Structure formats: C-alpha cells, structure tokens
Amino acid sequence: MARKKKSEITPEIVAEHGLSEDEYAIVLDRLGREPNLTELGIFSVMWSEHCSYKSSRRHLGKFLTTSDRVIQGPGENAGVIDIDDGDAIVFKMESHNHPSFIEPYQGAATGVGGIMRDVFTMGARPIALMNALRFGEPGHPKTKALVSGVVAGIGGYGNCVGVPTVGGETNFHPGYNGNILVNAMCVGLARTDNVFYSAAKGVGNPIFYVGSKTGRDGIHGATMASAEFDDDSEEKRPTVQVGDPFTEKLLIEACLELMATDAIIAIQDMGAAGLTSSSIEMADKGGVGIALNLDKVPQRETGMSAYEMMLSESQERMLMVIQPGKEKLAFQVFEKWELDVAEIGTTTDTGRLVLTHKRKTVCDIPIAPLADDAPNYDRPHEPTAPREILKPDEVDEPADYNDALIQVMTDPDMASKRWIWEQYDRHVMADTVDSSQSGGDAAIVRIHGPDGPTDKAVAITTDCTPRYCYADPVQGGRQAVAESWRNLTCVGANPVAITDCLNFGNPERSEIMGQFVGCIEGMNEACRAFDYPVVSGNVSLYNETNGVAIPPTPAVGGVGLIPDLTLVQSLGGARPGDTLILIGATEGWLGSSIFLRALQNREDGAPPPVDLQAERHNGDYVRKLIRNRRVRAVHDLSDGGLAAAACEMAFASGIGMELINPSELPAHAWYFGEDQARYLISTDGNSVNPILTTADGLGVPAMIVGKAGGTRLKAKGAFDVSLDGLRGRWEQWMPELMSGATETV
Amino acid sequence: MSTAVIVFPASNCDRDAAVALEKVTGKPPRMVWHKDTSIPDDVRFVVVPGGFSYGDYLRSGAIAANSPVIRDLKDKSEAGLPVLGICNGFQILTEAGMLPGALMRNANQKFVCRISRLRLANAKTRFTSQYDAKHEIDVPVAHHDGNYFADDETLRRIEGGGQVVFRYSENPNGSRNDIAGIVNASGNVLGMMPHPERAVDTVHGGTDGITLFKSIVGSL
Amino acid sequence: MIARVYVGLKPGVLDPQGRTIAASLNDLGFDEVQDVTQGKIIELKLASGERDTVEARVKEMCERLLANTVIESYRIELDEEEE
Amino acid sequence: MIARVYVGLKPGVLDPQGRTIAASLNDLGFDEVQDVTQGKIIELKLASGERDTVEARVKEMCERLLANTVIESYRIELDEEEE
Ligand SMILES: Nc1ncnc2c1ncn2[C@@H]1O[C@H](COP(=O)(O)OP(=O)(O)O)[C@@H](O)[C@H]1O
Numbered sequence A: 001m002a003r004k005k006k007s008e009i010t011p012e013i014v015a016e017h018g019l020s021e022d023e024y025a026i027v028l029d030r031l032g033r034e035p036n037l038t039e040l041g042i043f044s045v046m047w048s049e050h051c052s053y054k055s056s057r058r059h060l061g062k063f064l065t066t067s068d069r070v071i072q073g074p075g076e077n078a079g080v081i082d083i084d085d086g087d088a089i090v091f092k093m094e095s096h097n098h099p100s101f102i103e104p105y106q107g108a109a110t111g112v113g114g115i116m117r118d119v120f121t122m123g124a125r126p127i128a129l130m131n132a133l134r135f136g137e138p139g140h141p142k143t144k145a146l147v148s149g150v151v152a153g154i155g156g157y158g159n160c161v162g163v164p165t166v167g168g169e170t171n172f173h174p175g176y177n178g179n180i181l182v183n184a185m186c187v188g189l190a191r192t193d194n195v196f197y198s199a200a201k202g203v204g205n206p207i208f209y210v211g212s213k214t215g216r217d218g219i220h221g222a223t224m225a226s227a228e229f230d231d232d233s234e235e236k237r238p239t240v241q242v243g244d245p246f247t248e249k250l251l252i253e254a255c256l257e258l259m260a261t262d263a264i265i266a267i268q269d270m271g272a273a274g275l276t277s278s279s280i281e282m283a284d285k286g287g288v289g290i291a292l293n294l295d296k297v298p299q300r301e302t303g304m305s306a307y308e309m310m311l312s313e314s315q316e317r318m319l320m321v322i323q324p325g326k327e328k329l330a331f332q333v334f335e336k337w338e339l340d341v342a343e344i345g346t347t348t349d350t351g352r353l354v355l356t357h358k359r360k361t362v363c364d365i366p367i368a369p370l371a372d373d374a375p376n377y378d379r380p381h382e383p384t385a386p387r388e389i390l391k392p393d394e395v396d397e398p399a400d401y402n403d404a405l406i407q408v409m410t411d412p413d414m415a416s417k418r419w420i421w422e423q424y425d426r427h428v429m430a431d432t433v434d435s436s437q438s439g440g441d442a443a444i445v446r447i448h449g450p451d452g453p454t455d456k457a458v459a460i461t462t463d464c465t466p467r468y469c470y471a472d473p474v475q476g477g478r479q480a481v482a483e484s485w486r487n488l489t490c491v492g493a494n495p496v497a498i499t500d501c502l503n504f505g506n507p508e509r510s511e512i513m514g515q516f517v518g519c520i521e522g523m524n525e526a527c528r529a530f531d532y533p534v535v536s537g538n539v540s541l542y543n544e545t546n547g548v549a550i551p552p553t554p555a556v557g558g559v560g561l562i563p564d565l566t567l568v569q570s571l572g573g574a575r576p577g578d579t580l581i582l583i584g585a586t587e588g589w590l591g592s593s594i595f596l597r598a599l600q601n602r603e604d605g606a607p608p609p610v611d612l613q614a615e616r617h618n619g620d621y622v623r624k625l626i627r628n629r630r631v632r633a634v635h636d637l638s639d640g641g642l643a644a645a646a647c648e649m650a651f652a653s654g655i656g657m658e659l660i661n662p663s664e665l666p667a668h669a670w671y672f673g674e675d676q677a678r679y680l681i682s683t684d685g686n687s688v689n690p691i692l693t694t695a696d697g698l699g700v701p702a703m704i705v706g707k708a709g710g711t712r713l714k715a716k717g718a719f720d721v722s723l724d725g726l727r728g729r730w731e732q733w734m735p736e737l738m739s740g741a742t743e744t745v
Numbered sequence B: 001m002s003t004a005v006i007v008f009p010a011s012n013c014d015r016d017a018a019v020a021l022e023k024v025t026g027k028p029p030r031m032v033w034h035k036d037t038s039i040p041d042d043v044r045f046v047v048v049p050g051g052f053s054y055g056d057y058l059r060s061g062a063i064a065a066n067s068p069v070i071r072d073l074k075d076k077s078e079a080g081l082p083v084l085g086i087c088n089g090f091q092i093l094t095e096a097g098m099l100p101g102a103l104m105r106n107a108n109q110k111f112v113c114r115i116s117r118l119r120l121a122n123a124k125t126r127f128t129s130q131y132d133a134k135h136e137i138d139v140p141v142a143h144h145d146g147n148y149f150a151d152d153e154t155l156r157r158i159e160g161g162g163q164v165v166f167r168y169s170e171n172p173n174g175s176r177n178d179i180a181g182i183v184n185a186s187g188n189v190l191g192m193m194p195h196p197e198r199a200v201d202t203v204h205g206g207t208d209g210i211t212l213f214k215s216i217v218g219s220l
Numbered sequence C, D: 001m002i003a004r005v006y007v008g009l010k011p012g013v014l015d016p017q018g019r020t021i022a023a024s025l026n027d028l029g030f031d032e033v034q035d036v037t038q039g040k041i042i043e044l045k046l047a048s049g050e051r052d053t054v055e056a057r058v059k060e061m062c063e064r065l066l067a068n069t070v071i072e073s074y075r076i077e078l079d080e081e082e083e
C-alpha cells in the first residue's frame, strides 16, 4: 500500500472521526503504522458507540439470556426462540432516534426497514411490527410535525412492505423535546432447522452484494447516532438515508427464496456503517479474512471513494457468503426479483480486511482488533438518589373527581392513540387476531405455517414507564419488564422472552451511567424472576440536547406464546351484570403517578415498588383463570391505576362500570394509585366465589371492586360520568392536538 | 376448474387472497407471476390482490396496469372472465381501463386502516348474490389512495346502470357518492377498496367477506 | 435531450392535496395564500433524436403511463441542451 | 399573483420513484429513456403584493412547509399575471 504522508491524519481528523486520543493510540499500535483515511474511517465507525457498545457492553453481559426456549440469544442480528412444532420466532427492537428527529418521515421509515432486515436476515418472514414512540410535550412547536412525520414514515414503510404494525406505545414528555425516541420492533417466523447466521465460514467462498446500489447516504450515520446534539446539528445535516420499501419487499422475497435452497453460508444486512460493519462482523464471527473489490460494488453515484463506499448507509442492502458452485443460482434468484447483485469478493485465510479500489489496495487491516479489541469502558456510574415515598394523605384529593377522571384519561400518555394506529395497516397477512384497535394489552398474531394457518399465536407488547425509570432506575427497570410480562399474561399468553431498546443520555456522565446500570439491574432481576430472558436488543446513548438528557427509557418488547387460539383473552368481553375483581394488593401508591402529573403538575415521589414474587404469583394465577375460562375480560393495572383500567375495559366492552372502594384508602389513592402486580378481571356471577376462594388458598390478594353494566362510569365516593362522554374526550385528544384546534391538556 | 391470483412485485395480499380462495374452492389457486404473458386457460376466476405493486410509485397501480399479464387479463375479461380487484387490485383495474374512474389520495391525505361498514348498493351481481341485500357488512379497509373519483357523467352512468356495488356507511377517504366498490358494465369485473379476504375467518373478528367469494365461485 | 412532463389534475377534479397545503399555509400565518394546486414534474433524460419524433414518443409515454387522463392533464416541454 | 414552486430531490438523494418509472418505461419499449426524476410543482395563488416581499414570503413557505430541505431543493417562479 502506498505510504501516506505523515500529515494526512491530523489530530483534528482523528477527533472528527469521534476517536479519542487513547483509542487512536490503540489503532496505531495494532496497525504498527498510521492508517490511511479509509482505514481510519473504518476504525471510527467500528469503534463508535453504536457499533462497539463500548460503554454498555460489560453491563449487557449480566442479562439472563437463556431458557429452554432460546435458540439464539443476543449477539446475532435478532434473537430466536422455539415455539414448538419446528417453528421459531425471531425478533428484535431497534432505535432510529437521531435520524427521526432530523427527518421524521425518512428517519422512522428507514428504522422500520432496518429492523425488518435484521429479522429476515435470520431466515424469518417478518409477520408483525411494533413501535415505541416518545415525543416532546404536545405543545412544543416541533412536536406536531415530528408526530405526523414519524407516524407517516412508519406506516409508509411497513404498510408498503405488507407487514402489519399491530401495536406500540406513545408517550409525550418535555424530557424528549429535543430528542425524540423512535423504537421499532419486528417479529418474524422461521423454521428451527432453517435459521441463518452471520458467521462467514470457509476460505475462498464468494461474497455477494444484493439490494440497492450504494450512494453517499448517511455517511457518518453511525457516528451521528453516538454524538450529542447541539443546536447546530440541524444545520450540519449529513445526507439523510431515504427508504425504498418496494426494494425491501423484493429483498425479503428474494432472500427467503434463496434461503429455501442451500446456497447461503452466511448472511448479514448492511445496517449502520453499512459495508464496513457487515463485512467485519461476518469475518470476525467466522474467524476468516475478507477481500473485497470495491469496483464491483453497485454504485448509484459516480466518483465514489473507497471511504464513501465503506461508510455509506444506503438502505436495503445485504451481504452474503455463497456456497461455491451456487453462484449461478444466487444470480438467478436475485435477477428474477430485479435486484442489484454482484460478487464483490471472497473469504480469505489472512484474518485481514483487504480492499482494492481502482487496482490499488486501499485498506489492509487485521480484523480481530476491529471487533474484539474495540474499547470496552467501565464508565463511572452514580446511583440515582432514592426519592421520598409519598403517602396518600400527603397528596391533596381533587375537588372534583369527575374532572380528575377526565384529566387522567386525557393525559397525553393515556388518551387514545387511534390517530396513530389507524395509519398502520394492522391486518395485512390476514393473521392479526388482536391489535391496537381493541386497546388491548398485547397484540396477537396467528402463526401461519407452510401448510396454512395454525391454532397457535404469538402475543407481542412493548412497554416502559420512563417517569418511573427517572425516579428510580432499578424499580423502573423491573417495572418495564414486569409490565410486558403482565400484558402478555392478560391476553392469555405464556411470556417467553424479551428484546429491549435501551435509550439513555450521555454515558460519559456518571449520573446517566448510573441510570443505565440501575435500569439494567432492575430489568435483569425481573427477567430472572420470571424466567423471561433477553434474546436481543439495542442501545442508544447520547440522547440529549444541549446537555439535557432524555428520561431513561429502556423500552421492552415482550413476546409470548398462545398455544391454542381458542384461549385468547381480551379486555373487551365484559357483560352487563359481571362482577369486577381486582387481583393484587393496593397500598394507594401515588408517587410518580399519572394522577399526580395530570392534576397537580407534579412528578415527584418514589415510584411504586415492584414485588417480583407477587408479580409472578398473581400473573400465574390470572393466566390459570384464563386457561380455565373463568374470566370474560382481563386488563392489567398500570398508568392511571384502577380507574383507568376500568375505563379502558369499559371502552373496549362497550358497557359502563360501577366501582366501589372497599379499602380504608382515600378515594384518590384507591382509584388512581399505581401499585404494581395488579389485574382487573370481569367475570360472571358463578365464577366469583371459586375465583376468590382459590386466590385465598394461593395467597393471591383478590377482592370484588365493582360490577359491569349501564352506560356510566361510576365510582362510589368519587366520579360519575357518561361512558360515551368520557370516551369522546379520550378519543378526541389526539385528533385535536394534531389538527391544531386545541392547545395541550 | 382453477382460480388464480396475480402476483406483482410488492403485491402483499396475494397470500391472503389465496387462503380465502382455497377456503371457498377447496383448491389452492394458481399464482400467476406478473411477467407471464397469459393466464392459464383453465382459470375461471382471477383475483388481482392488494399491495403496493411497484411501490405505488408514480400513481398507485399505474405501473402494474401496464404489465403483460394485465393486457391478457383485459382481453379475457372482455370475453367474460370474472375478475376481482381488491385495494391495489382495484387501482390497477381502473388504471388499466377495465373499470371506470380513478382512485385518488384519501381526502385527509393519510393512510387509513379501519373496519368499515358497507351498504350493499347492488346485491344482484355475481359477486354479491348470496348477501342479504338489507344487511350491512363489516370489511376492513387499509389504503392511502382509495378516494374514488369519476366525472359527473360517468358517475351518472354507473349509478344508473347499477354498477355501484358497495358504499361506505361512513366515508373514510372522500370517495364520490361513498363508493367503495364498482363493477364494469357487463358485471364480470369488480373492484373494491375494502378487503373481503381479511374477513373470512373468525380470528379476523368477522366473516362478512367470505360471502363475496362464495357468491362468485358459486356462479362459475 | 431532456423532456419535462408537467402533470396536474384536470379542472373539476377536487384537489384535496392542494387544499390541505393551502389550509396549512393559512394556519402558519400565510394569509395571502388563496388557493393551491399541486402537480408533478417528471423529468426524462432521453437519447437524442429528432424533436418531433421525441415529442411524439413522450406523448405516447404520457398516454400510456405518466398521466392518468381520467383525472390528469399533461404538458410536455423539450430541452435540447443536456443539463 | 401566481407563484410556482418547483421541488425536487437534492442530487445524491436516493430516488426510488424515478428509478422505478424509468425501468417501467424501458419495459414498455421506450428504450431511449435513460433516467427519470420526479418532482413536485406547487402553484400558489396569492394576494398581490410587492414582488420582493412576495418572493421572500414564498421562500419562507418553502422552508417551513413546502419543501423538506433536508432532502429536497426548491426553486421559485413568480408570475404577476393572474391566470
Ligand atoms: N405508537 C403506537 N402504535 C400502535 N399502537 C399503539 C401506539 N401507541 C399506543 N398504541 C396502542 O394503544 C393501546 C394502549 O397503549 P398503552 O397505554 O401503552 O397500553 P398498556 O398500558 O396496556 O401497555 C395499545 O393497544 C397499544 O397497542
């Protein structure tokens, strides 16, 4: 390789590439010489936070990642679980926060495209999408445009590809004003004996490039996702990636078609840091070297340099190692689907990444240090100071409970998100059993095997309560996992495993790192208590603007198995005359509650503690009741407590509810407290006694809290409003926000 | 006797349509690739399924309407072959001139996915003969470009000729006269925005769509 | 040779897109906006040829694909200079 | 006063739409088509005013709503004559 002048790589260039002096010293040491610009670029993206997980790696290692259903845990493109009969579910969640803030439509769309590629890369057909969104306060000048762009982008991509977007969650909080979160999850279906991995094997095997041509899109996207925003970053926009769902659809069909043969040895999508990270990850995992001829890379623009090609983040591209002798077949399949395809290199035994461009060697570096010797920091972490516990009598009761109920149900986090999910095709593929439209706890998608629809289904949910995580990361981490487990339970599923998307601020600040470590600790405790492992995930750090970090937001995506579709449960089945039973204990926990925020504009107080034993106990009991067909409607209690759960059940069932307060607690604590491990169930008269008696025997707290019927939502000693009236307010909040007709609540 | 589903690049309701057809005929339909120049001779009924053929670039359905297989479909439909175009399939049939009018962007500019209640404007077609004319049916819609437009004269003609088959009870997209589905003048080509194939199984939450497939298959 | 095809809705066809843009602009305080219509420009880079033949070919492209003449009208502009 | 705003993708930004139209025209036998890009034309009917002021206002409309300046560029043409 041509020796470059010593001056080519100045300290400024190193700094622009986001490498610290220490990190650059390691580069020099491992190479034994100065890198050229292409090589520096490769090190910089591989060692970015986004690709190397340098601040988070050691902590992620603590997660429970195995169970008898886990086929593949973290470390591949997506996690894989066994759901019997030779079927496997492949799933993962990923963030596209920074790109979506800069260009909401394309940012969100390409986020969906990226997560789908992670899933079909493993040999799975994507069958469901979920989205977990966090926006700034509703009245913030940017919020409306961000909401409409992000939602249109998610729909625009998923709808076009033809994968149903079946559920999600949406929060609004000033903590996201300068840094929204767009987390997308994809669930796919594969056969256990036909899962594909990314480890390149063998020497001399052809490497294929498939998909769209490479352009100068998103160069430095990976480093952008790893740097804080400041007000200038809207000016210094790098080229934004544009998604092409049409090509993605073709890519899915083509890859699945080729995967049905034995032509593919290894496959990896080109995500962040495109060709660089895909080739290096494949080589590193397989312990081989890679030689690529960049002249063969399909290019959309003229005059692209090696640096640009290696760092481009053009979408809808895949890299694969093909079985020698199967090249023709591969070309045939990809050409049938009219995709760009090229053989661009081979695997080697050198352990090095060697790139040639215009007959010159433009990069020759050892692969091991790029992956294995990537920095791995133990950043200082300061635990979040515990907050004071707020007792019910330290919180003022509302003067008007009708108004209180309306305020709670039209809180931005509580109000109906119909405006969002009506823009998502929830039914395409014709296997959606339940989705956002029921307001249910988890979406349900039937397993459609090679021989047609089966009686099995998967349940899917995403959950996180950032205000709890902010108040107490450990409890918040537990709660996020526990709520996902509860939500799967509520629809009659056996919770199996989770994926996560850990969104935090700048890890170089010890209090942020403390939030990160605390949330992981809490999540992991819950995973272990429920035998509910983490099989995939994603970390997004540096989510802050001008030094203000987002609330810690470890979004959890849970997947459960419903072995028999006739045992599917919903919250919409309550009938007039049913008895309402509350499962779980109530202390009236108002700290960090929606009630406190919606009525008193306060976010203080310790969040509800999560008793993992009680969660498991109560949840297992509820699931048993569902299996024994003892219940007509089930909903877990979360934001807004008993009152909110009853309203949501009433909306879904289309009948009123009448609640009582059999406790000693003041009405606000009883109706709006957010104690965990609780469920509201609606059941017919005959089942009431058996349910209560069995619960008593098992030590599961259970009591009658009201009955279903009528056209009003009533609570003794508190509110009495018409069902339709409240539903109207609840439904109208978001359309009014988006039409600009009203200000924030 | 066979049925067929046409598959374009980025059709995405092709499998759904095939499942519905198999449910009604007991036999999987032929899947006909868009590059095929002709529809097999034993095919008695063709579904042009929903999706985003060619990404819906330029105009929904425009590029697909120019494919070889649609040219053949047009000829065969003129000779009487029954054809059902659903959603993107409806767009393709209007673009191909097999049905009058055009489907424009939804009036509110947004994609809409919801269960829509439909009135039967004509229960005497080959596609609707087994419906109870008085009943309204629930069928999901999911589209961005479902806003049916025809000029006044065309509208008068199709209304007068009983060509309007389904109407929305609550118009989700701005369609003229709440039109959700129409047939051609000879009554053998139906295009509709709602997805009957997504309402053929109790897990879908309703089975109002199956009657449509039963009607047409029963008429063959 | 460059051909530019301008495609717009025919008069009498309701233009919800234009109306939405107009309403949004008014909302943003641009009160001077009275009416908006939106159309497409399709720019084609073509192998060079006789002006008349090229024009006829582009017209054919419009009729067959680029415009839906049920709702749209079009106008063609040719530009001999390569840009 | 009429203002015409031409909006197109910035060079280098992926244009899947243009690419697909080009491929389709080629398939239809229009082999002379080498490349296609698609843009928008937004025609605004405005209350009359000083040319410079109007232009500045339309520019503001573009920046705030009509163009997505992250990926699109725009060009403004003013036409005093009412059409
Ligand atoms: N961004 C979104 N996309 C799709 N569905 C959403 C979205 N946000 C909320 N929903 C739906 O609204 C309902 C209520 O959501 P949420 O309050 O988060 O439920 P829970 O508290 O039970 O987890 C759910 O059915 C959910 O799927």
Ligand SMILES: [Mg+2]
Binding pocket: A441, A487, A636, A637, A638
């Ligand atoms: Mg819930």
